[in-house]
Amino acid sequence: MISMASEKDPLGRMPRPLTGRFQADYADKAVQDRVANVTIAVDGIWVTHRPQEAIVGRVLTYRLGNLGRVPKTMDGLCMGQQSQSAKSSTMERVKQTLMQEAIDAGEEPNPFQTIIVGLDQKTSLKSVMQDVLIEMKDPDWDYGTEKQLKQRIKNFVPLLGVELIIIDECQHLGKGTKSDDDKAGVVFSDVTDALKRLLDLKIAPIVLVGNEDAAVVFKRNQQLRVRLGLPLELPALRTALDPEAILLRDFITAFATQLKTSGAVAVEPNFTHETILDGIIEVAGGYVGRIARFLKNAAIHASARDAVTVEPYDLSCVTRGYAIDSKWITTDPFSKPHGKR
Incomplete structure (x- = not known):
């Protein structure tokens, strides 16, 4: 032995x-x-890393290009990267950078300037909008139809001074695939179409973030994908x-x-x-x-x-x-x- x-x-x-x-x-x-x-x-x-700072800079440039005007068409940004590649911390860096800019200018930082929401596996069209309203501190976030929720988001954006909406964990949008049941496929279609419609309504600049599966999700809705431009990349x-x-x-x-x-x-x-x-x-x-x-x-x-x-x-x-x-x-x-x- x-x-x-x-x-x-x-x-x-x-x-x-x-x-x-x-x-x-x-x-x-x-x-x-x-x-x-x-x-x-x-x-x-937090350690400054130039590739991360480049992504922060590109998101800030995107936000600045849509600031104080209503563009003819509003495009978004997307990022689909490997898990634990610093996606979420980079997006949080965007928010902290804008708040620090306000402090450096002697102004009170606006906690609603950048809204960051994270999706979960039970994502639906309604839950996405509810998550946004929760971050906006809407006490009635769970009340109303999808149409009413969307209108409240539209009303809250100028009221709160929202300049950027970042939606994280977008890979969960792809849980409904062709091999899944029909209901899952409908959920996927509804949510991605809703994100496109938010861009159509020009409510606020939107950044979609997720892991490598999210890149596939973005491509599956071609009408949404063409509105997202060149992806943000943080390669190994x-x-x-x-x-x-x-x-x-x-x-x-x-x-x-x-x-x-x-x-x-x-x-x-x-x-x-x-x-x-x-x-x-x-x-x-x-x-x-x-x-x-x-x-x-x-x-x-x-x-x-x-x-x-x-x-x-x-x-x-x-x-x-x-x-x-x-x-x-x-x-x-x-x-x-x-x-x-």
Whole structure:
């Protein structure tokens, strides 16, 4: 019989922790408090990444081009990207940028200037409009016919100063396909047609965002698709294949610095070592959204075991317990093959 100790880990030999414990003791109140504080700290981290800022800039330009006028036709924007590629955080950045512009101008920021709604799997024409009205703080968001809801949105936009409506998780619009029942197909048609009609009514500039399945959804309604122009893109960057992959190195380096300045770690992590840098990019598939999630989870893991910084051990643990389970990767680049020193 082979003992557990003699069995080889199929993912390789994990790095050993240099500081702190092997595992966290969440029964310890000090651990609970420390991890809670670090979680808050890492959630506040934002690292400027030029491809993301370019998308923010394009959305702001689109909004500016429709500001204070009624165009003959109002087109929209669309973005269909891989999950965890930083789509939602980029759209949130749009909202925060506009609010900061108001503050810098000495004005009171308008929380309704940018409306962001997220669709769910039970999306219908009526629920889309209700979600928009909820964000507009309409106390009667659940009352009225579809026609009445649409009219209320139209009335609220100038009243609240709404300048941009961003609809996220648009992949849920595609739950009704040709292989599904007829009712699902009708729902899909109604909702996408409604989005087109919102553009027809010139109520407000609209940005449609979703994962890679959303790109298929946009194409299925050709009348809507031709109104969305060139898609917003935030492609993966890879060290060996992309000449702009240096942007990922800069992003990861800046993230390490912010982990220290935010108080999430006591010592700034060394992510610039070639094997560590390449490992982080490999795990995340070159997507900055995934890199941010991965490093935030690694920082929380390090704090839970009272380490002074994020170590290769934490990166390995999060790869195994988070990234592999999320199907980002099937290997652990931070572990060494057995027999290799």
